[in-house]
Amino acid sequence: MSETEPVLVMRGIGKRFPGVVALDGVDLRLFPGEVHALMGENGAGKSTLIKVLTGAYHHDQGDITLGGEQVAFAGPHQAQQAGISTVYQEINLCPNLSVAENVLIGRSPTRFGRIRWSAMRRRAEDLLARLHLSIDVGSDLGTHSIAVQQMVAIARALDVDAKVLVLDEPTSSLDASEVDQLFRVMRGLKDEGIAILFVTHFLDQVYEIADRMTVLRNGRLVGEFRTAELSQLDLVAAMIGKELAALEDIEEAPRREVAALERGTPIVSAETLGRTGAIAPxxxxxxxxEVVGLAGLLGSGRTEIARLLFGADRADQGRLRVDGAPVAFRGPQSAMRHRIAYCPENRRTDGLVEDLTVRENIILAMQAARGWARPVPRGRQDELVARYVKALDIRPADPELPVRNLSGGNQQKVLLARWLITEPKLMILDEPTRGIDVGAKAEIQRLVVELSDGGMAVLFISAELEEVLRLSHKVAVLRDRRLVAELENTDGLDTDRVMAAIASGGAA
Amino acid sequence: MTTVVRHRLFWPLAMLVSLLVGNLFFTPDFFAVEVRDGHFYGALFDILRQGAPLLLVALGMTLVIATGGIDLSVGAVVAISGALACQQISGLGDQGAVGGVLFAVALALLLCAGLGLWNGFLVGVVGIQPIIATLILMIAGRGVAQLITDGQIINVNSPPYKAIATGFLLAVPVPIIIAAALVAIVAVVTRRTAFGMLLESVGGNAGASRLAGIRSRRLIIIAYVACAVCAGVAGLMVSSTVSSADGNNAGLLIELDAILAVVIGGTSLLGGRFSIAGTVIGAILIKTLDTTVYTIGIPPEVTLLFKAVVVVILCLVQAPAFRARFTRRQPAEVARA
Amino acid sequence: MMDLDTKVAPAPVTARVRRFVPRQKYLPVTATAVLISLMYGIGVVNYTGFSDTQIVLNIFIDNAFLLVVAVGMTFVILTGGIDLSVGAVVALTTMVVALLLENGWPPAVVLPVALLMGSTIGLGMGLMIHYFDVQPFIATLAGMFLARGLCYVISTDSIPIDDPFWVRVSNAQLWFGGWFISISVLVALAVVLIAAYVLAYTTFGRDVYAVGGDPQSARLMGLRVGRTRVAVYTISGLCSGLGGVLLSFYMSSGYGLHASGMELDAIAAVVIGGTLLTGGSGYVLGTVLGVLVLGLIQTIITFQGNLSSWWTKIFIGLFLFVFIVLQRVVTRRRR
Known part of the structure; x- marks a missing residue:
């Protein structure tokens, strides 16, 4: 397979945005019948490259050859017609249309310009059956879960006579069995001779499915590698381009000393707290x-617990105590009054106000707590912001820059800074390391350790069990919107036992 | 950042200046200021005086638009405010009584605040899309104004009421003073407190703002109440100018002019960042256009055509496609920052 | 505005969900239908002569132009846009029609010119919205100013129409049984049927829904979002042109003050008909019902006799309020 002609060649691709060079001389080759991983930290230029490939952006330099012919796409429509199909991380479908339409819109079967609805349903059912998905294709897409919607998006991509299939982080919202199912489908497509470009943050998945990979760093090409010939450590080194000391520090740090923890009156305690439809009591x-980790699959109720403790959702059962005294949160501001902070999972939609500057975003929670009539004096704002920009190494270190110009990792740090200046007693971190680069990830992990050493309680939510185990004194295990086990992080605890707890529903 | 803001206001400002200068060709003494009876007169003062109601409505509208909302009902509120004030004054034994007029004015503004509260409630508490929530009052409000005036045009003969639109204070026309004072108040309240920033936060990302502990509901309600009160003051000016209240026609289409003024001033209809200075420029620009068309001797109804041209030009000039050639300069600026 | 409860449970795909969803989808339209029956019932019970079928037909006769305009508006609102220019374009069309006929142009030329003019204005606004990224509200506001301004450039007075063809069409009554309708009603119903077919059975129609559901997704799904958006404003312009022609039949004159505030009536009819202003959900049938509601309010107030005309506005506002709150409840539950 390796000596056949590549189906797609991108050569010397360059793309600049005002003030930023996003891509600089990047090459990419895709061969028929291979799964090719596109690797890089956040801000490495992966998504820009994909958008150039799929016609969403126009590149400034370089050229793209598809099947031996030079191409230039005016938009996604043209790219799709040429045989490049894409499934994006954020599901790009229309929730108000039926499942069948979402699979087929843009190429609905018609006769004399009239849509043949029955043929359309049948074809959609067939396509979904290929993914082992059996749902009512006449129902609105919006009524289905994210995982199902993702599968529908893939079914849609499959329907096009695709030569190249781009999967942009398709697994980030799928659980293990759904990932397996997806991989089975990918292998099938590979055998059919389709070239698959696969983007993911999960290294294990890359080594499970990819034949070769292209690594990017800071908008430049690091190299093209065979998966079999590149060790995981070398890959990480290629991606972050610096010694792994930072990561290994944490990696090798001794497990958190549970014994060293003095457990007096809990800062926050939930007693049979629950919300119907969201999380069982x-x-x-x-x-x-104390650092308490929440482990569980996506959709197991991790975020729901966080939102209840922060008052973002209201509990309809049970009781919540802060420092031993019962409280009833009427909204986030009540929780904030008890010095509880919450960094939500989705930075862009739930966390940052992209219009505002770094300074304004950092000051926001503190200002909200004071009310609009009592502004934080500008001198104090500048001082606080400067201190945290420095402490968290937020780059670029210009507090008056709109926060949307920052990379994912730096945006996450801005969000952390917002809550740190309110000096919380309990910090809830919902997936703080997701989708950010390895370097920033290590920094945030180290920060969690420092904060808890300084006496702050932390509720740490992450899909990565290793990370949860490394940082937590205690791990609460969730399954199907139910808290099924609470495990002290002593020597015997490892990912296998946590997974067993998840799998068995708590009998670990 | 300041360079960008200046950049954003560049085109509206350039247009305003060129319009004013253009007027010189038709009216050589356009910029002349005359002192008569100890009062200032002149074309520029006329523009500001006649533009005061629009400026006020646009001022309130800016706050609402910053929250990501829009208030279509301001025209109806203008009508209701004037209607109630005139209806009260016409019932006075002595229409010249300052106390009675003040009471009428206060009552009218109170009702407007109530109407703003209604809009704010629908948008902030019930969660209805602003354009629709305020459409209700836009349609029903005209009916209410006619209900108050019983379908008639109420004429009043009240010197104190008349003074709102035509009086002078320290040689300066009263409407200009009122408008300037309200602009100053809004500017101070939004920029000297955190009100402006929190408003921009809510308009920029409502969900994130809630999770940052901002009580957006209150801010939204305040914005709509402020907008309705501004419209109420504008309504008093409009009806005071002619010493009468016309429930059907007072403030007709002023909501559109006001929204236009805000947008010309560089505030996005999507919410978030807002510029009060921009709104002031936008409102004065629109009024200058009206005056210019009038002085050139074109039928006033045709002003609409010129407004359309201005909107199109400003929109196109500010469109990314047109701006592309100017942004080449930007990387240098960013690098410097 | 407040999408706070985004973290809902992934809905299990069960038969219950399948059966329940469509019903919710049709709920707003159903509610409008119920309201109409209720209003009609109240009219029949309270006023003598209300039950005459001709009363209902008269509503169609008096609102045929509004119906056509509202159908065009439905397309725009389904994509999540808005068109403020419709009233002005209607007025301009009456003006141009009157002017051309006055100058002796034959009706066979005047008709296509009128329709073409409406479409062209719509096309222009659509291009502005799509290619220059101008918000629909502002672009169509400019269109509104432009069209009204042009009316007054033509004349600030009313121009009567006495062209024989126009007079004949406007006086024509199509009798069947003991009742009659006007030619305008036939035209309006034809427009409704065509629009309903286009939205349900053509790829363009489904694209309209897709664009209204999520324009970003629609673009990434390879749909020609730009073309669709430009097309809906063109359609709205065409419908306004046609509405203007029907109004010129109805009024037998062209005047710059005709159809003032008609954009509000059209939007109100579409919303009362159950179409979501955020786009992506709604039916032409709903718009027909919405226009009927507006017509029924006027009719009832006329029959009541002692209610002043401004109560019409207050009632329309009230119904808008009720329907909007109802929509709010429905969409909240659907999520």
Whole structure:
């Protein structure tokens, strides 16, 4: 396969935005019948490259050859017609249309300009059956879960006579069995001779499915590698381009000393707290200086617990105590009054106000707590912001820059800074390391350790069990919107036992 | 950042200046200021005086638009405010009584605040799309104004009421003073407190703002109430100018002019960042256009055509496609920052 | 505005969900239908002569132009846009028709010119919205100013129409049984049927829904979002042109003050008909019902006799309020 002609060649691709060079002389080759991973930290230029490939952006330099012919796409429509199909991380479908339409719109079967609805349903059913998905194709897409919607998006991409299939982080919202199912489908397509470009943050998945990979760093090409010939460590080194010391520090740090923790009255304790349809009643205590990890699959109720503790959703059962006294949160501001902070999972939609500057975003929660009539004096704002920009190494270190100009990792740090200046007693971190680069990830992990050493309680939510185990004193295990086990992080605890707890529903 | 803001206001400002200069060709003494009876007169003062109601409505509208909303009902509120004030004054034994007029004015503004509260409630609490929530009052409000005036045009003969639009204070026309004072108040309240920033935050990302602990509901309600009160003051000016209240025609289409003024001033209809200075420029620009068309001797109805041209030019000039050639210069600026 | 409860449970795909969803989708239209029956019932019970079928037909006769305009508006609102120019374009069309006929142009030329003019204005606004990224509200506001301004450039007075063809069409009554309708009603119903077919059975129609559901996604799904958006404003312009022609039949004159505020009536009819202003959900049938509601309010107030005309506005506002709150409840539950 390697000596056949590549189906797609991108050569010397350059793309600049005002003030930023996003891509600089990047090459990419895709051969028929291979799964090719596109790797890089956030801000490395992966998504820009994909958008150039799929016609969403126009490149400034370089050329693209598809099947031996030079091409230039005016838009996604043209790229799709040429045989390049894309499934994006954020599901790009229309929730108000039926499943069948979402699979087929743009190429609905028609006769004399009239849509043949029955043929359309049948074809959609067939396509979904290929993914082992059996749902009512006449129902609105919006009524289905994210995982199902993702599968529908893939079914849609499959329907096009695709030569190249681009999967942009398709697995980030799928659970393990759904990932397996997706991989089975990918292998099938590979055998059919389709070239698959696969973007993911999960290294294990790359080594499971990809034949070759292209690594980018800071908008430049690092190299093209065979998966079999590149070790995981070398890959990470290629991606971040610096010694791994930073990561290994944390990696090799001794497990958190549970014994060293003095557990007095918990800072926050939930007693059979619950919300119908979101999370079954659960009890959980978080003490001063303690890091409690929440482990569980996506959709198992991790975020729901966080939102209840922060008052973002209202509990309809049970009781919540702060420092031993019962409280009833009427909204995030009540939780903030008890010095609880929450960094939500989705930075862009739930966290940052992209219009505002870094300074304004950092000051926002503190200002909200004071009310609009009592502004934080500008001198104090500048001082606080400067301190945290420095402490968290937010780059670029210009507080008056709109926050949308920052990379994912730096945006996450801005969000952390917003809550750190409010000096919370409990910090809830929902997936703080997702979708950010390895370097920033290590920094944030180190920060969590420092904060808890300083006496702050932390509720740490992450899909990566290793990370949860490394940082937490105690791990609460969730399954199907139910808290099923609470495991002390002592020597015997490892990812296998946590996974067993998830799988068995708590009998670990 | 300041360079960008200046950049954003460049085109509206350039247009305003060129319009004013253009007027010189038709009216050589356009910029002349005359002192008569100890009062200032002149074309520029006329523009500001006649533009005061629009400026006020646009001022309130800016706050609403910053929250990502829009208030279509301001025209109806203008009508209701004037209607109630005139209806009250016409019922006075002595229409010249300052106390009675003040009471009428206060009552009218109170009702407007109530109407703003209604809009704010629908948008902030019930969660209805602003354009629709305020459409209700836009349609029903005209009916209410006619209900108050019983379908008639109420004429009043009240010197104190008349003074709102035609009086002078320290040689300066009263409407200009009122408008300037309200602009100053809004500017101070939004920029000297955190109100402006929180408003921009809510308009920029409502969900994130809530999770940052901002009580957006309150801010939104305040914005709509402020907008309705501004419209109410404008309504008093409009009806005071002619010493009468016309429920059907007072403030007709002023909502569109006001929204136009805000947009010309560089505030996005999507919410977020807002510019009060921009709105002031936008409102004065629109009024200058009206005056210019009038002085050139074109039928006033045709002004609409010129407004359309201005909107199209400004929109196109500010469109990314047109701007592309100017942004080449930007990387240098960013690098410097 | 407040999408706070985004973290809902992934809906299990069960038969219950399947059966329940379509019903919710049709709920707003159903509610409008119920309201109409209710209003009609109240009219029949309270006023003598209300039950005459001709009363309902008269509503169609008096609102045929509004119906056509509202159908065009439905396309625009389904994509999540808005068209403020419709009233002005209607007025301009009456003006141009009157002017051309006055100058002796034959009706066979005047008709296509009128329709072409409406479409061209719509096309222009659509291009502005799409290619220069101008918000629909502002672009169509410019269109509104332009069209009204042009009316007054033609004349600030009313121009009567006495062309024989126009007079004949406007006086024509199509009798069947003991009742009659006007030619305008036939035209309006034809427009409704064509629009309903286009939205349900053509790829363009489905693209309209897709663009209204999520324009970003629609673009990434390879749909020609730009073409669709430009097309809906062109259609709205065409419908306004046609509405203007029908109004010129109805009024037998062209005047710059004709159809003032008609954009509000059209938007109100579309919303009362159950179409979401955010786009992506709604039916032409709903718009027909919405126009009927507006017509029924006027009719009832006329029959009541002692209610002043401004109560019409207050009632329309009230119904808008009720329907908007209802939509709010429905969409909240659907999410």
């Amino acid at each position: 659960f009890s959980l205590a978080i003490h001063k200086g």
